[in-house]
Amino acid sequence: MEMSGGPAGGTRRTGTVKRTMWGGLRQQWKLLGLFEIDQQHEFYSLTSMMKEGLSAAVQTTIDNPPPDELSEDDYRLEVTQIHKDFKMETFAGPVFASLRRSLGMTEKEYQHSLSSDGSYLQFISNSKSKADFFLTNDKRFFLKTQNKREVKFLLSNLRIYMEHLEKYPHSLLVKFLGVHRINISHRRKKYFIVMQSVFYPDDRINARYDIKGCEVSRWTDPAPEGSQVIVVLKDLNFKGQYITLDQQRPWLLRQVEIDTSFLQRLNVLDYSLLVAHQPLHQDERHxxxxxxxxxxxxxxxxxxxxxxxxxxxxxxxxxxxxxxxxxxxxxxxxxxxxxxxxxxxxxxxxxxxxxxxxxxxxxxxxxxxxxxxxDFQAQNRRLLPNFKNPLHVIDGPEHRYFVGIIDIFTVYSFKKRLEHWWKRLRHPGQAFSTVSPPSYCLRLCQWVQDHTK
Structure with a gap:
């Protein structure tokens, strides 16, 4: 039977739309968080290939350790390994192996985390990114799909990224540990990167934030009380709070300034400062x-x-x-x-x-x-905590903070400049994400200045 076009019909249509929207929101809540990728999961086949390919790729560096001095050929190296149902390409393998080694990570433990029997975990967030996010079963490493432009950008700037980490070894920049591409017959090639998780280990983390230093679209509804849903909150959620570091505050301010100045040189914007915290146990405080x-x-x-x-x-x-x-x-x-x-x-x-x-x-x-x-002060080092993942962990008097800078692939292109002017018209007088790299750098540094003590 056709729905009436009169007022009553309009009311029924409106009610149906509202119920549909609410149902969609409830479904979205259910999806947020971590999910084990079992055999029924849509990404089971892909992540199984990732595990198999990564295990073989890391075995290559176990059998052929990287040289002490990297050459230009190491940065350009592409190695293809053929598996039963796919090919795995590894880019600049010796360079990333060298970085892993410098972080005190053995190739065996890296291989074990990436290819253990436990299933990968899918992380679904409220991010607007179209990328797929996976975590190793021990939650130590993130795997993120990337487009070809982003991978090309990373590889073209890999040398200066490595030079930055060597000059400032306590940098807060996310540590990229591998770049790969899976080629499956009759399917689109899939690029992905492996990163060290900023939030590791996460067993006692009670709040996570993605900070860009602006206001527009920077609020996320928190998870319902008692929910196991993992929600990454944003700038407006942090309002009225502080990162309380006491005597370590000057180090953090300086390091954020150093890292964001480096990103300004790369002409990028829209990167995020990840922040999480957990209360310190009594014995940890002293x-x-x-x-x-x-x-x-x-x-x-x-x-x-x-x-x-x-x-x-x-x-x-x-x-x-x-x-x-x-x-x-x-x-x-x-x-x-x-x-x-x-x-x-x-x-x-x-x-x-x-x-x-x-x-x-x-x-x-x-x-x-x-x-x-x-050289310690010149390189802006600090005494690292005797703790796993020490480069991203800062202990304050009462809380342990996990801090890192991620998502460094958005170049301030002509398209982004147009987006900037459009947002200026749409959000007059408000702070939005798309601004020039120098403005973005200064604004994030100011946010850290204003929200630490």
Whole structure:
């Protein structure tokens, strides 16, 4: 039967539309979060190929470790491996292997995380991005599909990205660990990147934010109370809150300034500052004050290839090898390590850059770290927490914060310039995302300045 065109029919139509919209919103809520990619999942076939291809690609670097000095050929290298149902192409493999090594990551553990028996997890967010997001089963690594332009942009700027990380080894920029392409017969090629997750480990994180430093479209409805849905909140959700770091605040302000200035050089915008926090346990609030922990954190922050066991290790900091930990403890027990940490003006602490501090280590038969310590402040380093994923973790007095800069592929093109002028007309007097790279850089730095203490 046809619906009447009169007022009553219009009311019924309106009610139907509202119910449909509400049903769609409820369905969207159900979709947000993490989902195991089991055999019935639409991405099971793709992620199975990813796991198989990544395992073989990493095995190549296990069998052929990257050289200590990277060449131009390493940056241009493309390796294709043929599997039963697909081909996997790996771009600049030695370069990314070198970065993984510099982060204290062994190829075996990287391979294990990427290809373990556990299923990948699909992460569905409220992002406008059309990319697909996957997490390894241990949630340590993100895999994200990218378009060809974004991959080309990353690879063309890979050398200066690596140079930035070498110059500022405590950078907050997301760590790209691999770029790959899957080629399946009669289907479109699929590019994807592997990244270190900023929010790792996430077992006690109670809030996550994606910050761009603006207002327009920067509010997300929080998840219902008691819900297990993971919602990444935005700038307006953060209103009235602060990242309370106390003495580590100057380091964060400076590092954000350094990293966003680098992104300005790349002429990019629309990147995000990820922020998450969790309360510190009582014992965690004081563990950074012990002498032994200060030594461990110093070693973690400046570790280089000076140890013959780890010759060739680049200067980007990673984990302290277990044998080094044992050696350090025995040295301290035997009184062979002498350190003095002098408070500098501005109240630096063991977590901030080592301005005004000296540390003299002279265990028998070892190379001192005096040169690295002298360069510490120049490279804007801080004492890293004795914690997994230390480059993205900053402990304040009461909370542990996870901080990183992601999504660095949006170039300020002619199309973006047109979008900027259109948004100026549509949102007069309001702060929106699409602005010039210098303005974007300054605005995000100002947001960090205004929301930290």
């Amino acid at each position: 563990q950074g004050l012990s002498f032994a922990t200060l030594i461990m954190r110093t070693k973690k922050s400046v570790i280089t290839g000076s140890s013959p066991t780890h010759a060739g290790m680049p200067t980007v900091p990673g984990v302290v090898p277990e044998e080094d930990s044992t050696m350090l403890v025995s040295e301290m027990d035997g009184g062979t390590v002498s350190c003095s940490f002098a408070e500098s003006r501005g109240g630096s602490d063991p977590g901030s850059a080592l301005s005004g501090r000296t540390c003299n280590e002279q265990p028998a038969g070892s190379v001192t770290d005096s040169m690295e310590l002298r």
